Amino acid sequence: MSLSKDEVDRIARLARLAVRPDESAAVIERLNRVLGMIETMRAVDTRGVEPMAHALDVVQRLRPDAVTEADQHAALQAVAPAVERDLYLVPKVIE
Amino acid sequence: MLNATVAELSSALAARRVSSVELAHLFLDRIERLNASLNAFITVDRAHTLEDARRADARRARQDARPLDGIPIAHKDIYCTAGLRTTCGSRMLENFVSPYDAHVIERLSTAGAVMLGKTNMDEFAMGSSNETSYFGPVRNPWDTARVPGGSSGGSAAAVAARMAPAATGTDTGGSIRQPAALTGTCGLKPTYGLVSRYGMIAFASSFDQGGPIARTAQDLALLLNAMAGFDARDSTSIERAPEDYARALDIDLKDLRIGVPEEFFGDGLDADVRARVEEALRWFGAEGARTVPVRLPNAGLALPVYYVLAPAEASSNLSRYDGVRYGHRAQDYADLLDMYLRSRTEGFGEEVKRRILVGTYVLSHGYYDAYYLQAQKLRRLIAQDFVAAYRDCDVIVGPTTPTTAFALDSKMDDPVQMYLNDIYTIPAPLAGLPALSIPCGFDRQGLPVGLQLTGNHFSEARLLGIAHRYQQASDWHLRMPAETPL
Amino acid sequence: MLPVLNAAAVELAVRFGLAVGATINRRSIFARKNYFYPDLPKGYQISQYELPIVQGGTVAVALPEGEKRIALTRAHLEEDAGKSLHEDFHGMSGIDLNRAGTALLEIVSEPDLRGAKEAVAYARALHALVVWIGVCDGNMQEGSFRCDANVSVRRAGDSAYGTRCEIKNLNSFRFMERAIEFEARRQIGILEDGGRIEQETRLYDPDRDETRSMRSKEEAHDYRYFPDPDLLPLVVGEQDIARIGAEMPELPGVRLQRLTETFALPAATAAILTSSRQLADYFESAIANADLETVRQTANWIAGNTSAKLNALGIGIEDCPVGPAQLRGLIDRLADGTLSAKLAKEVDDAMWAGEGSADAIIEKRGLQQISDLGALEKAVDEVLAAHARQVEDYRAGKQKAFNSLVGQVMKATRGKANPAQVNEILRRKLD
DSSP, rough: OOOOHHHHHHHHHHHOOOOHHHHHHHHHHHHHHHHHHHHHHTTTTOOOOOOOOOOOHHHHHHEESSSSOOOOOOOOHHSOOOOETEEEEEEEEEO | TOOOOHHHHHHHHHHHOHHHHHHHHHHHHHHHHHHHHOOOEEEEEEHHHHHHHHHHHHHHTTTTTOOOOEEEEEEEEOBBBTBBHHHHHHHGTOOOOSOOHHHHHHHHHTTOEEEEEOOOOGGGGEEEEEEOOOOOOOOTTBTBBBOSSSHHHHHHHHHTTTOOOOOEEEEESSHHHHHHHHOOEEEOOTTTTTTTTTOOSSTTTOEEEEEEEEESSHHHHHHHHHHHOOTSSTTTOOOOOOOOOTTTTOOOOOOOOEEEHHHHHHHHHHHHHHHHHHHHHHHHHHTTOOOEOOOOTGGGHHHHHHHHHHHHHHHGGGGGSSSSSSSOOOSSOOOOOHHHHHHHHHHHHHHHHHHHHHHHHHHTTIIIIIIHHHHHHHHHHHHHHHHHHHTTTTTEEEESSSSOOOOOTTTTTTTTHHHHTTTSSSSSHHOOOOOEEEEEEEOSSSSSEEEEEEEEEEEEHHHEEEHHHHHHHHOGGGGOOOTTTO | OOOEEEHHHHHHHHHHHTTTTTOOOOOEEEEEEOOTTOOOOOOEEEEEEEEEEEEOOOOEETTTTTTEEEEEEEEEEEEEEEEEEEEEETTEEEOOTTTTTOOEEEEEOOOOOSSHHHHHHHHHHHHHHHHHTTTTTOOTTHHHHHHHEEEEOOTTTTOOOOOOOOEEEOOOOHHHHHHHHHHHHHHHHHHHTTTTOOOOOOEEEEETTTEOOOSOOOOOOOOOOOOOOSSOOOOOOOOHHHHHHHTOOOHHHHHHHHHHHHHHHOOOHHHHTTTSHHHHHHHHHHHHTHOOOOOOHHHHIIIIIHHHHHHHHHHHHHGGGSSSHHHHHHHHHTTSSSSOOOHHHHHHHHTTTOOOOHHHHHHHHHHHHOOOOHHHHHHHHHHHHHHHHHHHHHTTOOOHHHHHHHHHHHHHHHTTHHHHHHHHHHHHHOO
């Protein structure tokens, strides 16, 4: 199968990426090559096979209920694009 | 000294034939001389390195030397280093300075290693040629018109060109082993969970593993000793007793069962690569090992499975780069959505964006079952193939890559051709298995060929032993690239 | 940074699940819910999707028409997001990420609630329960207990639910009721005008008493859930479940029933006593080894006096200055006739003021009820002698005069006389 421009635009939007009109054709063409390669696995019969989400079959370890992180907000916010009163600033979330 | 291995440098330091500061100067000078042509390093901080080296010398002076004390090591720029910028090869993190060290950095630093700098890499570790780096491609020291492989291409090129005796890398689908093969160095991807991912910038979390790149199997063992270890901050870190991987490298090859999967010797395998690998297999046979044919019937599906699962995880992992807390934020934007779109579109390169799109697509409503879930099921089948194969053999041997190093710019227009470079390295991480690549000769153009050894879970010591025995009898790993003479 | 699961979060989730009679999934899975929002620092929220730790269960809600059991769909562990502060930062929003990544339990009910009042009653019952079993401190202002309400309307007789809107930011029960009422009216208005409801997330604004759209409508929701590769399957062991069950405090409904049946308490009194676990504990501590009459008096005292005082001060029983044993000391003096009801209140006030045990206060203030018959008879005789006119009035048939004489005796004894005894002696002497 291959993706149309509209479909690529929808996916890009979900991923918060913009596809420039002048590069759109090349982006779609290369994307479809990759999807074409991926397509080969779809035909395999996998009925009854348990999906494998992790490289090893182990279970979650739990940590004790104790504070382990010190307050590092100054160091963390030192690399932020815009900070005021210890808050990260972004364009208005709600109009 | 530039041509010495980590083991040799350790002896020299212990015998006070050289100081850590002298070594640091030696390698820093060489980096300064060669980096303009090879572009193996993104960031070098002389003062920082020399300070590390002085501390190592001071420890040695007061008889407090650690296992790797004074050994200069280069770090892939995917490991967070407090105070020294970490770019991950991306414009997105061009000016990012982490407030903390990765676990691997902490451990190597605790072991006494001296950080030489941060090596170039494919952007967010997505690539097999190091050409997707925002900081420009790395060149292969064996032929600077060719790529060093990727994504740990800077680390591999640095070790090959003697700019560093050893380096760290990360491997998701072959990012340590493939560049090691293409640069005539040794690279080990450990069992998933052996090396903590804390502070290692995530690409595909269920595959990512840190590991060493060095010139000998013995050096890999020395580095792995320092890198491996339980870390409570990574839920996938495995709690197990520490091993000394360098202790028993002289293993017995007699009756070792070497599995040779026909799937690794099919179409697309370069004739010279095949010949070198077969020569290596014959050597093992002469040493008393038995080669047994094994089957990995689903190995052919590894590439599409990987290119569903890894981009899916990546699309989610890379959502954190939104220009809010760190990383690139666009100059101008109309509103929140526009800020996201511009920051991410400007901050990421083409290959990264492609993989985010693929990953977003395969997870999206209506496609999840057909792509993502199907790929997870096939991952299970591939892992089961290995389980079955290891009933008949102790180690699986084959080529690391289908070809030797290819020319710069030769595959950038066709992502699938680029991906095909990883067909032999992808199966191991799908199953969480350890695998390493060592040099096993050269092709007719004088380019190095890599031999890949894949073992069962936590069989690193055996893999390193097999590689070590091979290197006791061969000198491929000692050859030096003609383009970067000492 | 990578996620590592806190053992206490799992323990509390299991405790909740057991308390509502739900299934505890021995194996549950963490997934990533992917969407971009500034208060979501990773661009995805770690949550449980296909396999939550708790499935099913019910919560009993007392409604005017009787008890209703609200079915729960599930309760899953997830990470909290940050907070967006919309006050003005030169036209920008400020993001506070301090609570981002903290574990929380999201409890989802089935669409069993009919109207704002029921929804609030359910939320209150749930609140009381989670505080009772100690999985939450219940503080709504600080966000320890938060509610989102999914509201839809349908025409009478319709069987299918209408399109729902999710309302966020309901940080008090009062706001919750008002927000749901507003939202229902809004939806009815749209439908009656021939419009249709857009499924969306809306924010309640208490200042304007209205809900408004939170995320732009053009955004298509596609959360792309998939198992979080950073977190492995969560496995809860049988032994742990058994231990958590064994450590579970007696649940409010069970306790209510036990208190009602064991001590024959009126339903209203028992309901007050079991409104919190601390209050019920206080009561049961105060009635240790008490006879049924003492139990009854203690129950009345706590449900009446103590509760009124706590309410007036706005504090909980855990901050009550009078401990259960101390209260019992007072009730015992009431029961054995040492104190009249009036004097008991005076002693109680003194205990609240920190003056010590009931006996010490009685002693210090000389408040014992006079039950020595001789002393009482003497007091009555003196009053009768001093108030000859009232005696005549009474004998002439005026009942009021009798009451006046009782009052005089009480006055003469400074309230320490037992009124019943005074009555009896007076009648004996006058009739």
